[in-house]
Amino acid sequence: MDNLNNLMQGFADVLAPMNLLLALIGVVIGTAVGVLPGIGPAMTVALLLPVTYGMEPVQAFIMFAGIFYGGMYGGSTTSILLNTPGESSSVVTAIEGNKMAKAGRAAQALATAAIGSFVAGTIGTLLLVLVTPVVVDFAVSLGAPDYFALMLLSFIAVTSVLGSSRIRGLISLLLGLTIGLVGIDAVSGQQRLTLGIPQLADGIDVVVVAVGIFAVGEALWVAAHLRRRPAEVIPVGRPWMGQKDWKRSWKPWLRGTAFGFPFGALPAGGAEIPTFLSYATEKRLTKHPEEFGKGAIEGVAGPEAANNASAAGTLVPMLAIGLPTNATAAVMLAAFQSYGIQPGPLLFEREASLVWVLIASLFIGNLLLLLLNLPLAPAWAKLLQIPRPYLYAGILFFASMGAYAVNAQPLDLFLLLVLGILGFAMRRFGLPVLPLIVGVILGPRAELQGRRSLQLSGGELSGLVGGPVSYAVYTTIALVLVWPLVRKFAVRPLRERSA
C-alpha cells in the first residue's frame, strides 16, 4: 500500500501543469527524433540528454520518460514506413509492418503498433510497479561479491548471448572497459590512462561516449556510404483500424507483452529474443497463415507489444540493481549518474519521490504518446523525407552541442570525434556497440565491487564468491559460456542423426 501511495503522489507531481507540459514536450521531441532515419531509441535519449541539463532532476526525469517511450515509438514508425529498423529490437516489426504498408495498409500497421505499444507499455509499467519493490527487497541483501557476479553476468550476457559473434562482442566490451578505466581511480586516487591531460582526470563522460559512438559514428558511417537516391517512403494517412483488425490484434498484444516483460527484466534479456518469439508464436497461432510474409497484422501487433513491454522490463534491473540490459537503459543510467544519482536498491529509499515521479511519468507519457501519435502520424512520416545532408548535419550539430554542454570544454569535442571514428570503425568491422556502452558504465563499478569483495577477504580470491546469489550467478555464467559448446558437440550431432 505504501508503494501505491507513493505512486499516487508521483501522479500528483506529474499532473502539475508545468510538469505535464514537460512530459508532452518529451514525448513530442522523443518521437520526432526517434522517427528520423538512422536514429534508434538509445541515440534519441543520448542526443536529447543535454536538453535536460539545466533542469531539476524531477523535471528532467518527467521529460525523460516521455523521450524514452517517444523514441521507442518513433523507431517503429521508421521501420514500418521505410523497412529499415534503427535498432535490432524493431527488426521483426519491419518484416510484416513494411509489407502491410506496401500493400496500402500503412495506417492499420501504425495503428496496431501505436495501440499495441500503449497496451504493452501500460501493462509493462504496471508490472514494473509490482515487481521492482520485490527485486529491491532482494537486492538490499546483496553484498559486494553478489554485485560483482551480477555485473560479470551482464558483461557475459551482452557479449555472448546478444549479437552474432562472441569474439566481436568481447572486443567491444574490452574497448568499453578500457574507456571506463580512464581517470582517477576511485579507491586509491591514482591517475590511470589520463596521458597527463588534466581534463581526463574525471574520466570520459558516458554521455560523450554514447553520443560519440551512436550519433557521430553513425553520421560518419552513413556519410561514407550515403545512398544517393533517398529511400522510398510510403505515404500514410491517419492511422485507424477496422473491427477485424482489432479482433486480430488484441491477443497478439497481450501475448507479446507476456513475452517482452520477463525477458526485458532479466539481466541477460534484451528485446531481440522476445520479439522473435512473439513473431514465431503469432505465425503459428494465426488463422491467416497465408498472410504471413505478405503483411499480417498479428506480425506487427505481437512483436511491437513485446518490444515495448521489454523496454518497460529493462527498467526493473536498471532501477532496482543498477544493471542496464540494453543500450537505452544504459543511456538512462548515465542520465541518472549525471545528476549524481546512483540507481540500485537504495534509490527507492533515498530518492523515493524521484523514482515514483519517473514511474508515474511513464504512464502519462505512454498515454500522451497514444493521443499524439494517432493524429500526428502523417506529420512524422514527413520527417522521413528530410534531405539527408540536413539530417546528418543536424545530428552532428546536436551531438557537438550536447557533448560540449556536458563539461563546457572543447577537449570533449575532440574526444567525441575520436569516439565517432571508433564508432565508424566498429560499424565497418561489424562490432556490436552495446557491449562497449555497458563496459564503460559498469566497468568502474564492477572494479569497485570486486575490490570491495577482496577487501573483506583480505585479498584472498575466495572473497569473490559470497552468498548463494553469487553461486547461482556464476552457475548461470558457466551455463551461458558452455551452451554453445554443448550445442556444437551434443545437440547438433543429435539433430543430424535424427534428421
Next chain:
Amino acid sequence: MSTHVDERSAERTRPPRGGDRAQYGVCAFLALLGTAVIVDGLGIPHITSSTDPVGPRAVPVILGVLLLVVAALYAVDVARGGRGEPEAGEDVDLSTGSDWRTVLLLVGAFVVNAVLIEQLGWVISGTLLFWGTAFALGNRHYVRSLLIAVALSLTTFYAFAIGLGVNLPAGVLQGIL
C-alpha cells in the same frame, strides 16, 4: 547493431569478396592498445592498504592482458575466414566503396567547430559546423543551408544557453546576443 535480417539481405546485395584483410588492422590496434594499457598500468605506483589489498594496478594489467589475448583470438578468427558484417541502415548503400572525401570533409568541419567554439562562440562555430557538414554531405543550396544553420544556432543558443542554462559559449558575440 546489425541484425540477422539485415545481414542476410546485405550479403545478397554485396559482391563476394575474399577475406577481409583490413581486420588485421583491428588486431594490431587491439594489441597496441593492450600493450599501452599494461605499460600505463605498471607505471602506477603500487599502493595497497588494508582497506584496498588489490590496489590500482591490477585491473589495468588484467585488462591489458585480455586485450592482447582477444587480439590474438581475433587474428585466428580472421585467418579462418571470419568477418563481421558492416552495419546496414536506411541511408546506407554498401554496394559501393567508402566515400572517404565526404568523411574527411565532415571531420574537417567537426574540427573547425572544436577549435573555434571558445573564441567565436557557439552561434558562429555551430553555423560553420552545420553549413560545412551539409556541404560535405552533398548539399548545394548554399544560401538556404546557411539560413538554416544560422537559425538553428541562434535557436539552440537562446533556447538552451539562455532558456535552460546549458553551457554554451557566447564567444565574440558576448554582449550582443
